[in-house]
Amino acid sequence: MEKKIFFEDARKNVLEMFSSEFPTLPIAHIDLFLGMFYHLANYEEEGQKIKPTLLITNNINNIVKNVPKAKKIIFYEDADTQNFRARIKALMCFCKRDWNIYINFGEGIIEYGIIKTLTSLKDKSLLQVLHDQSVMDNIAKKSSLVIINVFGGGVCRLIGARGNNCSVCFNLNSSYEYNWDNEIMEFVEACVSKIKTTKRKLQDIKNLLDNIFHSVLKGLHGTICMVVDKEFKDKAGVFQDGTWLKEPIEFIKLFMRSATFDENILRSYADVLKTMLDFDGITIIDNSGRIRAYNVFIESSPDASNNIVGGARRRAAYSILHNKNKKIIGVYFQSQDGDNFYKEKSDLRKKKKVKIVNGEAITEDDNMLPLEILAKLEAKKKEDEKQKLEEAKVATVEVKKLETKVDKIETKVDKTDARTDKHPKQDDQEPTEEPLTDEKQEQ
Numbered sequence: 001m002e003k004k005i006f007f008e009d010a011r012k013n014v015l016e017m018f019s020s021e022f023p024t025l026p027i028a029h030i031d032l033f034l035g036m037f038y039h040l041a042n043y044e045e046e047g048q049k050i051k052p053t054l055l056i057t058n059n060i061n062n063i064v065k066n067v068p069k070a071k072k073i074i075f076y077e078d079a080d081t082q083n084f085r086a087r088i089k090a091l092m093c094f095c096k097r098d099w100n101i102y103i104n105f106g107e108g109i110i111e112y113g114i115i116k117t118l119t120s121l122k123d124k125s126l127l128q129v130l131h132d133q134s135v136m137d138n139i140a141k142k143s144s145l146v147i148i149n150v151f152g153g154g155v156c157r158l159i160g161a162r163g164n165n166c167s168v169c170f171n172l173n174s175s176y177e178y179n180w181d182n183e184i185m186e187f188v189e190a191c192v193s194k195i196k197t198t199k200r201k202l203q204d205i206k207n208l209l210d211n212i213f214h215s216v217l218k219g220l221h222g223t224i225c226m227v228v229d230k231e232f233k234d235k236a237g238v239f240q241d242g243t244w245l246k247e248p249i250e251f252i253k254l255f256m257r258s259a260t261f262d263e264n265i266l267r268s269y270a271d272v273l274k275t276m277l278d279f280d281g282i283t284i285i286d287n288s289g290r291i292r293a294y295n296v297f298i299e300s301s302p303d304a305s306n307n308i309v310g311g312a313r314r315r316a317a318y319s320i321l322h323n324k325n326k327k328i329i330g331v332y333f334q335s336q337d338g339d340n341f342y343k344e345k346s347d348l349r350k351k352k353k354v355k356i357v358n359g360e361a362i363t364e365d366d367n368m369l370p371l372e373i374l375a376k377l378e379a380k381k382k383e384d385e386k387q388k389l390e391e392a393k394v395a396t397v398e399v400k401k402l403e404t405k406v407d408k409i410e411t412k413v414d415k416t417d418a419r420t421d422k423h424p425k426q427d428d429q430e431p432t433e434e435p436l437t438d439e440k441q442e443q
Contacts, residue, residue, distance in 0.1 A: 009035060010037075010168045013166050014030070014033075014034060014158065014166070014168065015027075015030065017146070017158055017160060017164050017165075017166055018030050018146060020160065020162060020164050021144055021145070021146050021160035021161065021162050021164055022056065022058070022144040022145075022146055022160075024058065024144065025056075025058075025105060028081075029081065029105065030298070032081055032084050033054075033056070033148065036085065036088070037156055037168055037170075038154075038170060038342065039056075039151055040052060040150050040156060041071040041154045041155065041156050041168075041170055042154065042170075043092060045092060045093060049094070049221070050093075050095050050096060051095070051150045051218045052092055052095040052100075052101055052105065053095065053100040053101070053127065053147065053148070053149045053150065054088070054100070054101045054102070054147070054148040054152050055101070055102040055103070055115065055145065055146075055147055056079070056101060056102075056103050056105075056146045056147075057102065057103075057104055057105070057143055057144060057145045058104065058105050058106065058109065058126045058143055058144050059104070059142060059143030059144075059367050060072060060102050060104040060113075060115070062139060062142045062143040063102075063139055063143065064115070064146065066135055066138050066139050067117050067126060067129050067130070067135065068117070068119070068129070069115060069117050069123075070115060070116070070117050070118075070126060071115065071116065071117070071118045072102065072113050072114070072115040073113050073114050073115075074111060074112075074113040075087070075090070075091060075112050075113050075114070076111070076112040077109055077110070077111050077112075078109070078110045079108065079109065079110075080110070080113070081110060083235070087103075087112040088101060088103075088112070089221045091112065091113075091114055094114045095218075096219065097135070098116060098125070098215060098218075099114040099116045100114065100115050100116055100126060100127070101113075101114055101115075102114065102115050103154070103443065109429050110115050117129065120263055120266075120301060121208055121211055121263065121266055121267055121270055122204040122205070122207050122208045122211075122266070123204075123207060123213075124207055125211055125214070127147075128207070128210065128211075128214075130147065130159075130443075131181070132134075133163065136161045136162075136163070137161075139161045139406070140161040140162050140231075143161070144161065145160065145161040146158060146159070147159040147160075151180060151217070154169060154170030155167055155168070155169050155170070156168045162234045169421070177254055180217060180340055183332070183340050183341050183342045184210060184213045184214060184217070184332075184340075184342070186211070186342045187204075187213065187225070187227070187330070187332040187342040188206050188209045188213070190211050190227045190287060190329055190330055190342070190344070191209055191227055191285050191286075191287060191289055191366075192205055192206060192209070192288075193287045194229075194230055194286075194287045194288045195252070195287075195288055195289050196283075205252050205289060208252070208266075208270070209289075211270075212270055212273060212274060213332070215274065216274060216277055216334065217334060217340060219274075220274075220277060220278050220334070222313055222332075222334050222335050223277040223278070223283070223332075223334050224281075224282050224283070224313050224316060224317055224331065224332070224333050225277065225282070225284070225285060225331070225332040226282050226283070226284045226285070226296075226320055226328065226330075226331050226332075226335070227282045227285055227286070227287060227326075227328075227329040227331070227332070228284060228285075228286050228287070228327055228328055228329060229286060229287055229329060230286045230288040231327060232286060232291070232292075232325070232327040233327070234325075236325070238298055238299075238323060238325070239282070239284070239293070239296050239298060241296060242281055242282070242294065242295050242296025242298045243293060243294055243295050244292065244293040245291065245292060245293060245295075247271075248286070248290035248291055248292050249269065249272065249290065249291040249292050250289070252289040252290075255310075255333060258320070265274075272291075273291060276291065276294035276295070277294075278292055280295065280297075281294065281295040281296050281297045282294075282295075282296040282297070282298070282316065282320070283295075283296075284296060284307055284359075286343075287329060292367070296392070297316075298316060298319060298320070299313045299319070300316065303388075307322075311335070313333065313335065314333065314335065315334040316329045317343075321344075321345055321347070328345060329344060330342060330343055330344035330345065331343055362425070406420045419431065
């Protein structure tokens with residue numbers, strides 16, 4: 001008989017989250033979102049994948065009030081959920097322009113629209129602001145909020161204003177944790193590590209790069225970006241197959257001096273970087289925030305390619321990490337299925353991660369094949385059984401030793417008792433009268 005497998009665990013956890021974050025939302029309305037999860041995670045429009053973000057709330061005005069420069073645009077107001085799917089589908093196209101969809105469940109009215117922060121590219125986006133738990137705490141005082149954030153690879157992350165979160169994954173792989181935000185943050189830190197400016201302006205630069213690469217994460221099918229030291233030189237000619245800029249683009253300088261800052265120019269230069277990242281090959285940025293090259297191709301390193309399972313972009317990323325040039329700092333990688341990472345050359349020397357597979361803890365790297373994992377689990381199982389058998393043998397020997405010792409003690413006690421019966425102590429004998437002799441009789 002065919003075995004049917006359902007995502008009951010995902011449904012259970014999503015329902016538990018809504019019960020904590022949005023307890024007044026009826027189960028029938030939650031089922032509308034549950035029925036759209038797969039569709040949201042794999043949505044395409046005219047051949048282009050769209051990865052939307054949905055805000056589900058009962059007080060959208062409270063969110064607008066708590067997020068600086070947030071702006072909402074109302075599109076539809078319905079008395080019921082009859083057109084629920086059609087409304088969301090109609091708003092999906094705006095997600096390509098960094099807008100977010102919101103669904104506001106009011107009293108007798110369901111409001112559909114889009115929302116974003118109308119700020120400079122160097123300021124935090126709506127989702128970045130909502131990552132701040134203090135902002136979410138203020139929102140939670142007067143409203144319920146659940147954010148559904150769609151990433152590639154069939155993954156939807158749910159974030160609640162009261163601190164609950166979970167991810168729904170449709171790809172059935174063994175990954176147990178997704179760190180898109182942390183990977184981008186570490187990459188951005190590497191790109192600005194040698195920029196000398198005020199703390200406030202440095203934060204503006206970080207926000208700028210963070211916005212660009214979160215947009216890339218949502219909008220591009222994949223990319224690879226290498227971070228190098230500002231003194232980097234390609235003496236060996238490994239990276240010569242590409243376009244090296246005669247003058248590196250220092251777009252960060254466009255707003256480091258407030259007197260010359262121009263938002264339109266800044267956005268135009270940011271679009272240039274996004275276009276470079278959308279090219280095949282590698283984009284190169286140094287740690288003073290300068291764009292040095294793009295559309296760069298390299299040959300895969302034999303040391304790296306022999307052990308890497310994946311496409312050409314992933315093999316190229318690991319080849320960079322194995323390159324001996326000491327001025328290479330790290331690599332940001334993003335695949336079309338939503339996987340992303342930032343690794344530095346020093347990461348290769350770190351200990352391998354321990355993963356939990358089928359309830360067992362094993363040391364595993366990213367390139368292990370399924371049979372290798374199963375073989376490792378089987379070997380560990382046999383080793384555990386062998387250890388248990390040896391422990392049982394030791395325990396049996398100890399028990400026998402103890403039994404022998406007890407037998408000896410009992411034998412010794414029996415012998416002592418026997419001797420006591422044959423030769424009773426003098427004190428224990430009854431006194432007897434001494435017979436009278438003739439001498440004593442005469443007396």
